[in-house]
Amino acid sequence: MTRTPILLPDPSDETLTRPVSGRDQNGNEVQIRVVEERPLTIFLNSQEIVTAMTIGDYPEYLALGFLRNQGMLLADDQVTGVDYDDDLETIVVRTARETSYEEKVKKKTRTSGCAVGTVFGDMMEGLEGLKLPPAELRTSWLYALSKQINTLPSLYLEAGAIHGTVLCEQHTPLVYMEDVGRHNAVDKIAGWLFRHGAPVEDKILYTTGRLTSEMVIKTAQMGIPVLASRSGFTAWGVEIAQQVGLTLIGRLRGQRFVCLSGEERLIYDADITAVAPENRKHRRKSAAHD
């Protein structure tokens, strides 16, 4: 059954970017659109947890997903309310369960993620004994996803300076979230999954930016068995992927990729000669604005 995309970026949403004037290399006046970056303070019940800098399109998914990925909101938690105050730039997630995460909130880890993400508590907590389920990963899907994600209209293509994370199924991008912070983008996916209760064992997570330990941990915690990126790896990211049995695909560009973990899921069904070498026009951080 072929899925169709559920949620894609809306670059025409004018609240997400702002026109700014300046000078170009010739001293001529130019006007470009730049992405907005706003604080959002996230509360869990009465406890202030963190302030996230975000483009502000999906505060609820961001709050729910952040809390899930920090292990402060549990998979079976009953959320009794989500109160977003646009003026105060705060959002309160309320649960039936009483919560108190003083200690967890204190233990901060600055990770290498592309997008500041405070990782409370022991980063490896929750991965103990975790083994991701078997799954099929056809290389034809990787190429199809790569191509679509690079060409779909997005804030990135409009205004740059942004990261994206896409929840995919086979060759279809289903939920494509963007944000100034890549960790926000992945947290929004987690928030969407929490809200909508979709199965995850058959999903692929595609992300821009690097496959660091934090990205691998979040993907594993979300129960998704495949993580792919056009960017590179860190050693610890690879180690953790191997530990939890995650299929880790990096340097996915044009006809190429490198798989450093979970190779057993791969089915090499693509006719590589039919895959175009990387189209420079669609290269991230490239000619889209030149």
Next chain:
Amino acid sequence: MTRTPILLPDPSDETLTRPVSGRDQNGNEVQIRVVEERPLTIFLNSQEIVTAMTIGDYPEYLALGFLRNQGMLLADDQVTGVDYDDDLETIVVRTARETSYEEKVKKKTRTSGCAVGTVFGDMMEGLEGLKLPPAELRTSWLYALSKQINTLPSLYLEAGAIHGTVLCEQHTPLVYMEDVGRHNAVDKIAGWLFRHGAPVEDKILYTTGRLTSEMVIKTAQMGIPVLASRSGFTAWGVEIAQQVGLTLIGRLRGQRFVCLSGEERLIYDADITAVAPENRKHRRKSAAHD
């Protein structure tokens, strides 16, 4: 007086990367080098502040710079000792002044920086009334720096998945720091400046990654009047730059750039026709590994 580089990346340092085996798109075994990512727990006197994920090349500069950029180490603080324990992966910075930052440590902000950076306390604190000094910025310097930084041997060109921040003077890269986290890279620069007491009013900070609010704030706090990147901007980054009078140059690629703040420092002395259009070979996240 022409300066010469002081500190450049050492991609031959084998502790910074690790060889890992995997499969390529044809199912053939490949071996690539991936960057290391290790935790470093930073203490200020007896107080644990944060754990940073880093490649681990300059723990002292990272600790000093992080604390400076968080406003926990002051410009005139006397550092009485820096104790680095490689086994425990901790570093303790000791000061003559008694310190206690419980409240500051509690107030965390997840910013959009490319590299998780916890920004304790009020992000805008310390920018009150700050105005950066006048300075000359010749466009010929921007092009020369861009070219050199893209071609110098670096961990990025070796193993990818890394960010760099370079302290420059006129057309010379002086101190080039890399790390898995861009915020670590800029904090290492701040740590170097703190240790060596160099003047900053005549410096340029070049960074990979985006010109977010956090990057602009750190540059301003360091007293450096020019910040340049090949990447794009966020709206708040531009606003803060305008507030403190920082010259903000983005989308610096080949012959082009956009200046969205502090245009008055620019002197258009470059002969643009003599500047090569962007050489695709030196494009970040591009063909270097293909």
